[in-house]
Amino acid sequence: MINEVLHTLPQVLIDGLTLGAVYAIVALGYTMVYGILELINFAHGEIFMTGAFVGTAILLTFAGFGWLASMPALVALVLVLVVTSVVTGLLGMGIERVAYRPLRNAPKLITLITAIGVSFLLQDIVRFIAELKNGNYILTGPSLFSGQIGIKASSISSIFNDASVKSSFFIVLIVAVIMMVTLDFFVNKTKWGMAMRAVAQDRETAALMSVNVNKVIALTFFIGSALGGATGVLFAIQYGTIDPYIGFILGLKAFTAAVLGGIGNIRGAMFGGILLGVMEMFAAANLPVVSHGVLGAEYKDVFAFAILIIVLIFKPEGLFGKVSVEKV
Amino acid sequence: MKNWLHTIQQNKRLQAIIVGLYIVVTFFSLYLAQKSVVAFLLLLSSLLLLYFTTFSNRVKWLIGGVVMVVLLPLAASQGEAYQSYMEVATLVGIYIAMALGLNIVVGMAGLLDLGFVAFFALGAYTYGIFATGQANNFMPFGHYPLSGESFWVFIFIGCFVAALFGILLGVPVLRVKGDYLAIVTLGFGEIIRIIFNNLDKPVNITNGAMGLASVQPPRLFGIDFMYPSQFYYIVLVILITVIFAVRRLEFSKIGRAWKAVRENEIAAQAMGIHLVKTKLMAFAVGASFSGMMGVVFAAKQTFVDPTSFTLLESITILVMVILGGMGSVPGVILGAALVTILNLQVLTELTNWLNQLSLNGVINVPDALSPAKMQRFIFGVILILFALYRPQGLLPAKNPVFDEKELKDADKLVNAGVQKEVPQNVHLDS
Numbered sequence: 001m002i003n004e005v006l007h008t009l010p011q012v013l014i015d016g017l018t019l020g021a022v023y024a025i026v027a028l029g030y031t032m033v034y035g036i037l038e039l040i041n042f043a044h045g046e047i048f049m050t051g052a053f054v055g056t057a058i059l060l061t062f063a064g065f066g067w068l069a070s071m072p073a074l075v076a077l078v079l080v081l082v083v084t085s086v087v088t089g090l091l092g093m094g095i096e097r098v099a100y101r102p103l104r105n106a107p108k109l110i111t112l113i114t115a116i117g118v119s120f121l122l123q124d125i126v127r128f129i130a131e132l133k134n135g136n137y138i139l140t141g142p143s144l145f146s147g148q149i150g151i152k153a154s155s156i157s158s159i160f161n162d163a164s165v166k167s168s169f170f171i172v173l174i175v176a177v178i179m180m181v182t183l184d185f186f187v188n189k190t191k192w193g194m195a196m197r198a199v200a201q202d203r204e205t206a207a208l209m210s211v212n213v214n215k216v217i218a219l220t221f222f223i224g225s226a227l228g229g230a231t232g233v234l235f236a237i238q239y240g241t242i243d244p245y246i247g248f249i250l251g252l253k254a255f256t257a258a259v260l261g262g263i264g265n266i267r268g269a270m271f272g273g274i275l276l277g278v279m280e281m282f283a284a285a286n287l288p289v290v291s292h293g294v295l296g297a298e299y300k301d302v303f304a305f306a307i308l309i310i311v312l313i314f315k316p317e318g319l320f321g322k323v324s325v326e327k328v
Numbered sequence: 329m330k331n332w333l334h335t336i337q338q339n340k341r342l343q344a345i346i347v348g349l350y351i352v353v354t355f356f357s358l359y360l361a362q363k364s365v366v367a368f369l370l371l372l373s374s375l376l377l378l379y380f381t382t383f384s385n386r387v388k389w390l391i392g393g394v395v396m397v398v399l400l401p402l403a404a405s406q407g408e409a410y411q412s413y414m415e416v417a418t419l420v421g422i423y424i425a426m427a428l429g430l431n432i433v434v435g436m437a438g439l440l441d442l443g444f445v446a447f448f449a450l451g452a453y454t455y456g457i458f459a460t461g462q463a464n465n466f467m468p469f470g471h472y473p474l475s476g477e478s479f480w481v482f483i484f485i486g487c488f489v490a491a492l493f494g495i496l497l498g499v500p501v502l503r504v505k506g507d508y509l510a511i512v513t514l515g516f517g518e519i520i521r522i523i524f525n526n527l528d529k530p531v532n533i534t535n536g537a538m539g540l541a542s543v544q545p546p547r548l549f550g551i552d553f554m555y556p557s558q559f560y561y562i563v564l565v566i567l568i569t570v571i572f573a574v575r576r577l578e579f580s581k582i583g584r585a586w587k588a589v590r591e592n593e594i595a596a597q598a599m600g601i602h603l604v605k606t607k608l609m610a611f612a613v614g615a616s617f618s619g620m621m622g623v624v625f626a627a628k629q630t631f632v633d634p635t636s637f638t639l640l641e642s643i644t645i646l647v648m649v650i651l652g653g654m655g656s657v658p659g660v661i662l663g664a665a666l667v668t669i670l671n672l673q674v675l676t677e678l679t680n681w682l683n684q685l686s687l688n689g690v691i692n693v694p695d696a697l698s699p700a701k702m703q704r705f706i707f708g709v710i711l712i713l714f715a716l717y718r719p720q721g722l723l724p725a726k727n728p729v730f731d732e733k734e735l736k737d738a739d740k741l742v743n744a745g746v747q748k749e750v751p752q753n754v755h756l757d758s
Contacts, residue, residue, distance in 0.1 A: 039507070040507040040510075040511070098712075099712055099716070102716055103715065103716065106719070108506050108507060109434075109438065109440055109506070110715045110719050111715075112440060112506075112507055112510055113646075113650060113711050113715045114711065114712050114715040114716065116442075116643065116646075116708075116711055117707070117708045117709070117710070117711030117712035117715065118708065118712060119708075120643065120704045120705070120707050120708035120711070121704075121705060121708030121709065121712070122708075123704055123708075124701075124702070124704040124705035124708065125705070127701075127704075128705075248639070249518075252511070252514065252515070252518075255511060259508075298522060298525070298526050299522065299526065301518065301519075301522055302518075302519050302522050302523065305515035305516075305518055305519050306519070308511070308512065308515050309500065309501075309512050309515055309516070312503075312504045312508050312511075312512055313500050313501075313503050313504065316503070316504060316508070
C-alpha cells in the first residue's frame with residue numbers, strides 16, 4: 001500500500017502544486033478583502049470564473065483571426081492576462097460599489113446575502129453570454145502551451161514512478177509566484193499598501209489621517225479581483241475546459257485555504273493554498289488505495305470541507321493568523 | 329385612496345363583503361375557466377387578502393381553512409389541469425414548511441445556514457431507503473420495501489433524524505459565528521450531498537447518482553396516495569401543524585431567547601440565556617420541519633436522487649425567507665408561495681409562451697435566454713435588491729407590544745396578552 005502511494009507521489013505533488021498555486025492566488029483575493037473590510041467576498045469565486053471566460057473568449061477571438069498562430073505564445077499570454085485582469089478588476093470595483101458600499105454599516109448577514117446574490121447573478125450572466133455565443137456554456141479554449149515534459153523521478157529512487165508535466169504548469173507556477181511576490185511587495189512597501197494596512201487597522205482613524213477610505217477599498221477590490229481574474233486565465237490554460245459553475249466550489253476551497261493560513265494574512269493565504277492543493281490531490285489519488293476502494297476520489301471535496309470545518313472549529317485564527325479579540 | 333383604505337379598515341362588514349366577493353368571483357372564474365393559471369393564483373391570493381383584514385385570528389383561520397380544504401380543490405377539480413394545480417399547491421406547502429424551518433434558524437436566531445437543504449435530503453432518503461428494496465442491502469432483518477402504512481411513522485422518524493443531524497451539525501459549529509457559520513453550513517450541505525451521491529459502495533445504501541426509484545406510496549385504510557390531489561391534504565395537515573408550532577414557539581420563552589441571541593449574543597448571555605441550548609434548539613427545530621417535508625417529498629415524487637438537493641435549493645429557501653421578511657411568519661409563508669409559484673408556474677408559462685411565439689415566427693428568442701433557465705439570475709436580483717432596499721422583506725416581522733400598566737391591572741388574568749402589533753425593524757447582527 002505504501003509502495004503504491006509512493007509510486008504516484010511525484011505526479012501527485014506536481015498536480016497538487018499546480019492546483020495549490022491556483023488556490024493560493026484566489027485565496028489572496030479573499031484575504032485582502034477580509035483583511036480590510038472583515039467581509040467574505042462570496043462573489044470572488046465568480047470573479048475568478050468570469051476571468052477564465054474572458055480570457056478564453058479573447059484567446060478564441062485571437063485564434064479566430066488567426067493571430068494566435070502568428071504571435072509567440074508568451075506574448076499572447078501576457079496580453080490576455082493584462083486585459084483580463086483589468087476587466088475583472090473593474091468588475092470587482094463595480095460589485096463593491098453596487099453591492100457592498102451601501103451596506104458598509106449594515107449587519108454582516110445582509111452583506112453576505114448580497115454577496116451570494118452577486119455570485120448567482122454573475123454565474124447566470126456568464127452562462128447567458130457563453131450559451132448565446134457558443135450554443136453551449138461549457139467552453140474549451142485553445143491550448144497555448146501543450147507540450148509535455150517527463151520528469152524522471154525513477155532515476156532518483158526506484159520507488160517513484162515517472163511523472164509528466166504539461167509545460168503550462170511552469171507558466172502557471174511562475175506567473176503565480178510573480179503575482180504573489182508583487183502583491184507582497186505592494187502591500188508591505190508602497191504608500192498605497194500602507195494606506196491599505198491603515199484602513200485594515202482602523203477605518204475611522206485612517207480617514208482622520210487623510211486616507212481616502214473609499215478609494216483604498218475600491219483599490220483593494222480592484223487588485224483582489226484582478227488577481228482572481230488572472231488566475232482564472234491560468235486555470236483555463238492549465239485545465240482547458242471551463243463552465244460557469246467552476247467558481248463557486250473553487251472559491252470555497254480557496255476560502256478554506258485562506259482560513260487555513262490565517263485569514264487576513266497574505267503569506268498565510270499562499271501557504272494555505274499550496275498546502276490545500278497538495279493535500280487535496282493526495283487525497284484524490286490515495287483515498288481509494290488506502291481505503292481499498294471504499295472511498296472514491298469523489299470524496300476529495302468532502303476532505304477539503306472537513307479540513308475547513310476542523311480548522312474553523314479548533315484553530316479559527318489559522319496557522320499564521322493572530323487571535324482576534326472580539327470587541328463588544 | 330388612503331381615505332378609502334381607512335374606511336375599509338374601520339368597517340368589518342365592508343371587509344367581509346369584499347373578501348367574500350373576491351373569493352366567490354375567483355372561485356367561479358377558476359371553476360369555469362379551468363385552464364386559467366391566473367384564476368388559480370387569484371384564488372390562492374385570497375388568503376393574502378384575508379391576512380390583511382382585521383378579523384379575529386379564529387375567523388381568519390376558519391375562512392382560510394374553508395378556502396384551502398374545500399373551495400380550492402373543488403374549483404380546481406373540474407378539468408384536466410386539476411392534478412397540475414394540486415401539484416403546485418402541494419409543492420408550495422412543502423416549501424412553506426421548509427422556509428418556516430429556515431426562518432427559525434436565520435430569521436429568528438440569526439444563524440445563517442446555507443446548507444439547509446441537507447436536512448430535506450436526510451428526510452427524503454430516510455423514507456426513500458426503507459420504502460424501496462434498497463434497505464435489503466444492509467439491513468439483515470426485516471422485509472423491504474416497507475408497506476405504505478409505514479409512511480405515517482416515517483414522518484416522525486424523518487423529523488427526528490433531521491433534528492438529530494441538526495444538533496450534530498450544531499454542536500461543532502456553535503463555536504463559529506457569522507460568515508464563518510455560513511460557510512461551514514454550506515460545506516456541510518455539500519458534504520451530505522456528496523456522501524449521498526457516492527454511498528453506493530462498499531454497501532449500496534443510496535444507490536448513488538442513479539437515485540432511488542419507485543418509492544412506496546403512502547397508504548391509509550387500504551387507499552394508496554398516488555395523486556398530488558391526495559398529497560395536498562397530507563401536506564396541508566402537516567403545514568398547519570407546523571404553522572401552529574412556529575407561532576407558539578415564536579412567542580414562547582425559547583422564541584424570545586432566539587431573538588435575543590440574534591440581536592446581541594453577548595447581551596443575551598449576560599441576561600442568563602443559555603447560548604448553546606438556544607442555538608441547538610433553533611437548528612433542531614428548523615431541521616425537523618425540513619426532514620418531515622423531505623419524507624413527504626420522497627413519497628410524492630416516488631423518486632429520490634442527489635440532484636434535488638443542491639446548493640441552488642438551499643439558496644431558493646433562503647430567497648423565500650429574505651423575500652418574505654426575515655423573522656416574520658406570514659412574510660415567510662408569502663415569500664415561499666411567491667418563489668415556488670414563480671419557479672413552477674410563471675417561469676414555465678413564460679417559457680412556453682415565448683416558445684410559442686418563436687414557433688410562429690413572431691420573435692426569435694434564443695434558447696439560452698429562456699425564462700426557465702433564469703432562476704439563478706432572478707434569485708440573484710431578488711437577493712441584492714431586497715438586501716439593499718428592503719431588508720425587512722415584504723411583510724416585516726412584528727413584535728407584540730405590551731402595555732405595562734394594563735399588564736399590572738390584569739395581573740390576575742393569566743391571559744393578559746398581546747395588545748397590538750407594531751412593525752419592528754428586524755435587526756440582524758452576526
